[in-house]
Amino acid sequence: MTLGGWITFLCSMGFFISLFAWCIYKTLIIKKNTVKDFHEALEAYDPDHSEPPGGKSCK
């Protein structure tokens, strides 16, 4: 394999391994920094309404 081949190989591997490792880290290690109120707000929020929580009421 040529030097260019090694560079391609390592860049491809590096990109996808780093992305996968970062995703696993985020998924498994980092705890969800959420609070109960936030969840309640999300529960109340229906994306079919055009305005996000705190915005104008659709009623």
Add this chain to the structure above:
Amino acid sequence: MKSENWNSRLGVILAVSGSAVGLGNFLKFPGQVAEHGGAAFMIAYALSFCFMGVPISIVEWAMGRHGGSKGYHSSAGILGFFCGTKKMAYVGILGALLTLIIFCYYIYIEAWCLGYAWNFLTHSLNFTSFEESNSFFVKFIGALKDGSAFGFGMDKVLVFFVFSFILNFWLIHRGVSRGIEFFCRYAMPTLIVLAVIMVVRMMTLTDVSPGHPERSINQGLGFMWNPVKVILESQDESGRWVKDRQLVGGADIASAREAMEKAPADSAPQRIVEISVTKQLMNPSLWVAAAGQMFFSLTVGFGAIMTYASYLKKRDDIVLSSITSCSANEFCEVCLGGLITVPAAVAFFGVSGLVGAGLSLFDLGFKVLPLFFASLPFGQLFGFLFFFLLFLSAVTSSLSMLQPSMAFIEESMGLRRNFSTLLLCFVCTFISGFVFYFSQGLKALDTFDFWMGQVAIYVFATIQLIVFAWHYGAKKGVRLANTGSDIKLPKFFAVIVKYVTPLILVALFVTWLAQDVFGIIGSGKLSPYIRDLIGGDSHEVSNVAWMAVFIIFAVYAFFASMLYMSKRYDCLGKKIGRTIK
């Protein structure tokens, strides 16, 4: 009917990753990289991942979770819900239809993997030549004559087909969490461990071909990853330069130069040319291959992810989960699959030998590699591990193909699990039986794969994108995806999903149609799958192809009649109407 949910976040990620990781990761991807050039292909592949694979995946996750929160789990229900009309549910049926048909031929290939694993375990595969390996494969799958796949014995695929079929239906009958999630929780880590074992074994191979010192793993890696392709060309009688073979490694190039110098004066002139990355990137077929590989590998656009995501809870994360499952698939494909098959096969056969034997999924997987394993020390064990790895990846994928139609039947008919499993099993037995019986030249399988596994997927993925980004609204869609997600999508994602991804998808589809189907670009020949239906150019009309097309329409009509009779979707417009008010 009791609503189902995933047990854990890891479970759903493993299930979606499992649906994406399949035979293509280990068999098709390495062949594609080798064929189209390492760096050039990977540039197109990475861009396709960012601008097509991940966006469509997130769209499917977002649509699925939102539809699921309103009680819809099938692509028909979810598309109908998003568009607020039952008419759109008839379009959504396509998602259930294409996954069902793909399942019916995929299970046949799944059975090959299990059969090869079993035969390696029992030391029954001791090939000494490519002809022996090819002959076993052809007899095993019954490719010589229609109906010849039927027959008992471990050298026939039937036993393994029945086992795979029962396993899939047993798992799907157990439900989303107790069946699919349970299986994927064990199968995916096992699959990765097996793949790592195979990678370590392949990378430590030495002296695979003692008579050919130039053949090595290093040459195999160079064949795949070298950015500049070195080609030996010969001049034909009309004066055109025609590709002879690809040269990889200093020794290969030096021996070619030596042969050229020693060649008799009256022989055809030869030359060695180098094709740079830039020149390779100018070739549209490279982009079609890279984007197509990305698209099919991630299992996006099938409607399977949409159904899986519909079992999420309303505030479950989808953005991170989606990117995690996509990256898990890419890890298996690039970092594991890319290191197992082609480097080993080149080390054994050499570049010319491998290209001659074939780089396609079936040739590489079921003809070249079994011969390679048979010649290795402890090759029977490694052969078993490799094909068992393929079998596990195939089961995790086939389960995801079965669930959308299961969800549709349960949703539309309101059937209990036992009855819906029985009904689906009946339909699948008929269609799989058709594929299994008409095994000569794999005509039935190929026809289904062309119409459902390629054409319908492009169409359905485009429909999903248009519904999400244009009908529902890209900005609103981004807000929907961000709801409850651990990482937030940037605002420009709305632009990508509204303009960039649909454009790439449509361009890819049109180029594919022009190049491979209608032959407007390139060969100028109509696709054999079209010729099978209309004949011409000394190509006979195929009755099997026509029967396959008829089955597709019959199953669609069956699903459409279920939808028509169902009252479950009558309130779609009203629901949306109330929300808007």
